[in-house]
């Protein structure tokens with residue numbers, strides 16, 4: 058078994074009375090694309106700072122491929138990082154910045170870097186001081202993806218990118234996965250997490266609320282079903298898996314369905330159904346459920 062890309066054991070960070078991170082136990086196996094979600098102030102950036110050795114834990118430990126995160130020189134040979142707010146040296150051109158960033162990491166795949174520069178439509182001839190937020194972000198992303206680092210730690214990497222560039226970002230994550238690299242992605246963009254991640258960890262008020270595969274996270278939750286009946290509306294209230302039954306008009310019913318759909322489908326099949334639609338909740342709705350509930 059290869060070492061996990063990230064492992065934390067009861068990782069905790071307190072700032073005075075504030076528990077920014079409270080006993081995080083997390084393992085991200087090598088090769089996984091892991092999404093890290095949570096509302097503002099949940100502790101995502103704190104986690105990243107601890108993983109990068111930019112802050113010291115109050116208690117607990119973290120390892121990057123079995124290297125103690127506190128051993129910064131060794132750990133950073135295995136990772137590349139894109140911060141949420143990318144700051145670049147304003148007088149260096151984009152090309153010079155890429156050279157500099159490439160020189161400090163674990164080595165660069167230059168051919169792939171050139172390809173990414175094309176794909177992200179970066180003009181490297183300009184001084185970085187003239188770049189927009191999105192262009193600075195693109196430089197940092199190209200620099201990170203083009204390293205040979207087996208772990209990419211990305212903090213809100215696409216907040217400044219337009220939809221075309223967001224698509225390129227997703228392609229680059231897919232390339233990384235195909236190469237067996239690990240991606241740790243902090244994001245508020247649920248569609249993005251849904252599209253690129255294998256598993257998602259949800260953090261709330263410094264605590265890990267759940268870790269789930271994206272399909273399982275969906276399966277945990279209900280499907281919304283709308284049915285229109287030509288004849289009498291059957292009693293759905295006591296059918297296993299059916300909840301929140303609501304009359305939405307003459308002969309129309311809406312309900313949510315969780316677990317195996319058989320009992321509900323049998324009840325519907327016995328009635329005179331003229332139209333039916335089923336909708337899976339988006340990850341956003343699932344996500345809001347988590348934060349709406351007091352858990």
Ligand SMILES: Nc1ncnc2c1ncn2[C@@H]1O[C@H](COP(=O)(O)OP(=O)(O)OP(=O)(O)O)[C@@H](O)[C@H]1O
Pocket residue numbers: 072075076077078095096097098099100101102103104
């Ligand atoms: N240097 C610090 N001093 C005091 N409190 C801090 C410090 N850094 C973070 N905190 C607190 O720790 C908690 C977690 O903050 P953190 O920045 O990790 O959250 P986050 O999940 O990254 O949020 P966001 O999505 O807004 O970036 C917050 O309550 C924050 O106010």
